[in-house]
Amino acid sequence: MADSAETRKLVYLVTGGCGFLGEHVVRMLLQREPRLYELRVFDLHLGPWLEELKTGPVQVTAIQGDVTQAHEVAAAVAGAHVVIHTAGLVDVFGRASPETIYEVNVQGTKNVIEACVQTGTRFLVYTSSMEVVGPNIKGHPFYRGNEDTPYEAIHRHPYPCSKAQAERLVLEANGRKVHGGLSLVTCALRPTGIYGEGHQIMRDFYHQGLRLGGRLFRAIPASVEHSRVYVGNVAWMHVLVAQELEQRAALMGGQVYFCYDESPYKSYEDFNMEFLGPCGLRLVDTRLLVPYWLLMLLATLNALLQWLLRPLLLYAPLLNPYTLAVANTTFTVSTNKAQRHFGYKPLFSWEDSRTRTIRWV
Numbered sequence: 369m370a371d372s373a374e375t376r377k378l379v380y381l382v383t384g385g386c387g388f389l390g391e392h393v394v395r396m397l398l399q400r401e402p403r404l405y406e407l408r409v410f411d412l413h414l415g416p417w418l419e420e421l422k423t424g425p426v427q428v429t430a431i432q433g434d435v436t437q438a439h440e441v442a443a444a445v446a447g448a449h450v451v452i453h454t455a456g457l458v459d460v461f462g463r464a465s466p467e468t469i470y471e472v473n474v475q476g477t478k479n480v481i482e483a484c485v486q487t488g489t490r491f492l493v494y495t496s497s498m499e500v501v502g503p504n505i506k507g508h509p510f511y512r513g514n515e516d517t518p519y520e521a522i523h524r525h526p527y528p529c530s531k532a533q534a535e536r537l538v539l540e541a542n543g544r545k546v547h548g549g550l551s552l553v554t555c556a557l558r559p560t561g562i563y564g565e566g567h568q569i570m571r572d573f574y575h576q577g578l579r580l581g582g583r584l585f586r587a588i589p590a591s592v593e594h595s596r597v598y599v600g601n602v603a604w605m606h607v608l609v610a611q612e613l614e615q616r617a618a619l620m621g622g623q624v625y626f627c628y629d630e631s632p633y634k635s636y637e638d639f640n641m642e643f644l645g646p647c648g649l650r651l652v653d654t655r656l657l658v659p660y661w662l663l664m665l666l667a668t669l670n671a672l673l674q675w676l677l678r679p680l681l682l683y684a685p686l687l688n689p690y691t692l693a694v695a696n697t698t699f700t701v702s703t704n705k706a707q708r709h710f711g712y713k714p715l716f717s718w719e720d721s722r723t724r725t726i727r728w729v
């Protein structure tokens with residue numbers, strides 16, 4: 369019944385659909401949205417795996433395009449019922465210039481909003497980030513906070529600034545009249561640090577551990593806790609939001625939701641060891657914590673080297689003053705807003721998420 373041609377009438381567009389999260393959103397939509405007729409996957413770099421999806425009952429249309437190009441975005445959005453905008457430049461390592469980060473994350477989002485307005489697309493789901501809240505430049509902890517917890521969200525780094533600006537644009541666009549006279553309904557999802565199959569930084573830590581003879585050195589005190597969320601659950605939240613936006617427009621329109629699941633609160637490194645441990649790495653004696661002053665020195669040195677070497681080569685290590693500050697500040701989320709507003713429950717248990725990630729690493 370769900371597979372009959374009459375029930376399949378929705379057109380979805382996923383921007384950034386070939387990225388780490390985007391691929392999971394694409395696959396989740398194909399599995400969990402029985403009304404899907406066409407799925408447009410828009411990305412700067414298309415993945416070869418898209419080919420295998422083209423043989424199913426849903427028309428999968430791969431669109432190589434750039435969100436900074438308004439005409440390319442408008443062409444992709446035209447005729448879509450729902451847009452899930454995950455495309456973004458995730459760079460906290462100094463690989464791209466601040467201008468490029470703003471161009472992709474802010475101008476790209478403006479282009480998506482304007483395309484919805486011009487072409488009459490009514491539902492827009494934006495992948496924001498916990499980083500729009502914090503950690504802030506003062507290093508204030510955010511402990512078991514929710515969407516309403518007061519927090520001084522002040523940033524200087526281009527990535528959180530651009531995500532915050534883009535999120536604001538998306539929320540302000542809620543209620544705008546689109547072509548045809550109906551109203552745009554928007555909302556934003558704020559994942560904490562995402563992990564799972566395809567998480568490149570996890571692989572980087574794994575290879576670094578192998579180079580160090582199977583050891584990783586603890587740099588962050590175990591008492592600094594982070595919320596993390598499994599990519600499959602983040603994808604599931606996107607699909608659910610997209611499905612429920614029409615029926616619950618008055619409640620959900622213009623809202624933000626943290627992405628959460630049952631993953632335990634741990635320090636960034638202890639959490640990674642949940643996967644890297646079973647893959648043969650160990651975190652050396654917890655009493656041998658690398659002193660903070662040494663880390664700060666190394667981070668500053670890395671930033672200086674990056675600046676000095678820029679004319680010759682791109683030096684962009686994981687450790688810099690910004691990533692050190694983020695890793696060293698507690699940021700944990702405790703909320704049930706997504707459950708209250710649109711009935712979200714994690715699709716993958718912690719055990720499942722852990723097993724799937726270990727298998728991938």
Ligand SMILES: NC(=O)C1=CN([C@@H]2O[C@H](COP(=O)(O)OP(=O)(O)OC[C@H]3O[C@@H](n4cnc5c(N)ncnc54)[C@H](O)[C@@H]3O)[C@@H](O)[C@H]2O)C=CC1
Nearest residue numbers: 384386387388389411412434435454455456497559561562
């Ligand atoms: N990875 C994480 O822990 C978190 C990510 N996010 C957000 O989730 C979204 C997806 O992030 P990831 O999947 O981790 O990153 P990713 O880098 O794997 O995926 C982003 C995708 O966007 C595409 N893209 C970049 N610039 C583009 C452009 N100009 N035009 C079209 N496509 C473009 C890339 O090719 C890539 O496929 C981003 O918006 C990011 O800000 C939010 C919270 C945490």
Ligand SMILES: C[C@@H](CO)CCC[C@@H](C)[C@H]1CC[C@H]2[C@@H]3[C@H](O)CC4=CC(=O)CC[C@]4(C)[C@H]3CC[C@]12C
Nearest residue numbers: 458460497499560561587636686687691692694695
């Ligand atoms: C001090 C180092 C010694 O081992 C560890 C450095 C770890 C950092 C590279 C990561 C620590 C926290 C991560 C960020 C956090 O999960 C929040 C994020 C949200 C996003 O929207 C994008 C990614 C990120 C900024 C994420 C990036 C990597 C860390 C800084």
